[in-house]
Structures are given as structure tokens and as C-alpha cells.
């Protein structure tokens with residue numbers, strides 16, 4: 001399923017009850033962020049919808065939408081065009097990774113309806129919200145950034161926060177040095193040249209869902225593979241880069257290599273504010289956009305959020321493919337990146353352990369896949385455990401682990417990106433260190449049987465429950481089933 005533009009996508013969401021417009025006049029500097037937070041703090045997942053504001057104080061015709069990429073699993077499944085269950089979502093993402101479709105370059109597109117250069121460039125004309133009012137350093141976008149490797153010419157796409165600092169100036173955060181954008185920036189620096197960069201907002205939602213893919217994958221080709229049709233790109237006006245033709249807004253320029261200035265703080269996916277350190281500067285050379293452009297944000301900050309939902313869906317699919325198909329490890333059943341950890345701090349894996357070292361091989365396969373800035377806790381358990389069930393995770397930790405024997409600590413290594421427990425005040429760059437813990441929560445021998453009636457007995461009772469004249473049961477959970 002291909003949704004050509006944000007506007008097509010919003011119509012689909014609206015038809016399905018997954019998006020609503022607000023007509024009340026709102027203040028973008030406190031009210032928009034506070035209303036949007038309700039999606040994740042006051043709605044059950046099944047009831048969540050994205051929200052748009054079309055009466056923004058001080059911005060005639062200005063529109064802001066958010067929560068329109070990953071407010072719920074149902075929304076993600078709709079964007080991907082698959083069934084609303086995790087297995088189908090993983091299969092769809094994996095299919096895009098296995099059979100990517102290269103983007104095509106076209107002559108023009110809606111993102112060129114308005115072209116602004118020189119003095120006409122003014123980011124202040126866009127209604128950009130403050131996401132964590134009274135705490136963020138200013139208005140922020142969460143766009144998709146495009147850069148190219150100066151050696152190979154390979155493209156990279158990543159969602160990165162973008163602090164609006166003036167008419168033609170923004171900040172950017174390269175959160176961890178092992179991500180594509182940061183690697184590109186280091187290469188341009190070594191060449192002594194400013195890095196050409198562009199960011200865009202809007203377009204097919206699948207582009208946002210695949211953006212956190214591992215460095216090396218061409219995210220736009222993966223998105224094409226998922227949609228079953230190539231993404232159409234247009235050439236930028238002032239830099240040698242391409243961006244989606246159907247984007248709402250494109251901002252072109254260069255990331256300077258000889259200037260830094262304070263960036264942040266900004267409410268981050270860890271649930272804490274982060275930043276307020278020196279960061280690179282993006283100097284804007286051109287803005288192109290659709291007529292009456294829509295500013296689209298991705299809700300991050302305290303989990304759960306769109307950030308944790310996106311990372312979870314994407315990282316789980318990529319990891320499962322990596323472990324089971326690329327490394328060909330036997331017995332991998334499920335991979336689950338917990339949303340409380342923003343999708344990048346805590347990982348559970350269930351597997352059928354078959355030989356000595358199998359658990360280590362799996363856990364180190366995870367660390368080797370992404371780079372050390374992902375995952376601080378990796379827990380590997382047997383395949384009889386439903387790792388989606390928080391109670392079962394606690395039960396496994398309680399009864400299948402002997403801490404002195406089953407825990408491996410890897411100290412003095414890279415921290416998980418922006419982890420406040422690693423980011424000591426006064427330290428920067430490679431001085432900031434973190435640690436990993438691998439828990440082997442598999443059974444080390446045949447454990448005693450579970451202290452429950454046999455599953456067949458419980459199933460029989462559940463099936464005939466109405467015979468007992470009692471109120472109906474909820475779900476029957478059978479550990480080890």
C-alpha cells in the first residue's frame with residue numbers, strides 16, 4: 001500500500017477514525033505540546049488518534065499535525081498495509097529489507113510548489129511547536145534528514161531533532177557517533193568541507209517507520225520495498241541531494257564543520273530532558289514547500305511515544321531478521337524491545353537453547369548488529385515464555401536466574417544514546433561511558449514442572465465455563481504453553 005503524501009495519508013486516517021482536527025485557537029508554545037501529550041498519557045492504545053491544529057495563534061493558514069505516524073499499532077499496520085498484529089508488522093518490514101526497491105528521480109513534484117531562497121528564507125514563518133513547554137530550549141522539528149557519504153555517495157536518512165534557532169539556522173543532534181548521519185559528518189569534517197544536508201517533513205508515513213534502520217541500509221529503498229513501489233525523489237535546488245517529491249516541506253543547506261553552539265535541552269525519548277551542550281549548526285540555503293504546508297511532528301519525549309512505537313516495530317523486525325536469517329542462528333522465537341526503555345535500552349529474546357554458548361552468540365549478535373549505543377539490558381530466556389507479558393518477564397527473572405552465575409557485565413563501553421545514568425555532568429564525547437548486562441534467563445537443567453493444573457484440564461474448564469454459572473472469564477494465560 002503506498003500513500004503518496006501526508007495529505008492522502010491524513011484522509012485515510014480520518015476515514016478510519018485515527019485522526020481529528022482541532023478548530024479551537026491554540027498556542028504553539030505550550031498548548032499544542034500539552035494537548036498532544038494526552039495521546040500517550042490519557043488514551044488507551046486502542047483508542048489513540050493523531051491530532052491536527054488548524055487555528056494556530058499568530059499563523060494564518062498554519063497547520064500542525066502529530067501522532068499521525070505511530071500513535072498505535074493499528075496506525076502502524078495501516079501505514080504498512082498489513083494486518084494489525086506484530087508478526088504481520090515484522091514480516092512486512094523484513095520483506096522491505098529483503099527486497100528493497102530503489103527510489104526513482106522525477107522532474108518535479110508538489111514539494112516545489114513554493115521555492116524560497118536568499119532573504120525569502122525564514123523558518124520563523126512555520127508554526128513549529130514547543131514539545132515540552134517551559135523546558136525545551138525552543139521550537140523543534142523532528143524531520144527526516146538526508147545526507148550522503150562523501151566517499152561512496154550512499155544516502156542516509158535519519159530522524160533527528162532540529163532546533164529552530166533563527167530565520168536560516170537550526171541545530172541538529174547526532175545522538176550517537178555510530179549512526180549514519182554522525183559517520184557522514186565525521187567524514188565531511190575530515191575532508192575539511194561543510195556537509196550538504198537537507199531535511200524534509202511529510203510524505204509516505206512508511207519513510208518515518210523505517211528511518212531508524214541500521215546504518216548501511218538505504219531507508220528510502222526499504223520504504224519502497226514495503227510499499228511495493230519506488231519513492232519518487234526530486235533533486236534539491238542548492239545541494240547535491242534528493243528528497244521525496246511529495247514531501248510537505250524541504251529545507252536545504254549545510255552542516256558547518258567549523259562552528260558549534262549550544263543545542264537543547266529538549267525532552268527526549270528516555271523520559272528526561274537532554275542536551276544544552278555544544279552542537280553542530282545547520283545553515284539553510286533554500287526552503288521549498290507545498291502551498292499552505294502542514295508542519296508534521298513525531299511525538300517523542302516520555303515513553304510510550306511515537307518514537308518508542310516506531311523504534312520497537314522497526315528494531316524488533318530488523319533484529320529478528322539479523323539473528324535468524326543473516327546470522328542463521330537456530331531457535332530464535334521472539335524479540336521484544338521494551339517501550340519503557342524507548343525501544344533501545346531493554347531487549348528480551350526468547351529462544352530454544354541448543355548448545356553451550358548459544359545465548360552469548362545471540363546476545364553478542366544483537367550488539368554486533370546495531371553498534372554499542374543500543375541496548376543496556378539484554379535478557380535471553382526459553383521459548384516457553386511469552387516475553388510480551390510483563391508478569392512473565394518478572395517471573396522469569398525471579399525464578400530462572402541465579403545472579404552470580406547467569407549475568408555477564410560488559411563495562412566501560414558505549415552508553416545507550418542519551419542515557420542520563422551514563423551522561424555524567426562535565427563529560428563529553430568518548431569520555432561518556434556506559435555498560436551492558438546480558439542475562440542468561442534460560443533454564444540450565446530440567447526445572448521442576450509448573451505448579452498449575454495440566455493445560456488440558458484448564459482448557460477444558462475454560463471451554464465449558466458457562467456450565468459453572470459464573471461471570472465470563474477474560475483471557476486464559478497458560479505459561480509454558
Ligand SMILES: Cc1cc2nc3c(=O)[nH]c(=O)nc-3n(C[C@H](O)[C@H](O)[C@H](O)COP(=O)(O)O)c2cc1C
Nearest residue numbers: 158159160161173174175179180181212298300307
Ligand atoms: C522521533 C525520533 C527522534 C529521533 N531523534 C534523533 C536525534 O535527534 N538524533 C539522533 O541521532 N537520532 C535520533 N533518532 C534516532 C535515529 O532515527 C536513529 O538513530 C537512526 O538509526 C538514525 O539513522 P542512521 O543510523 O541511519 O543515521 C530519533 C528517532 C525517532 C523515532
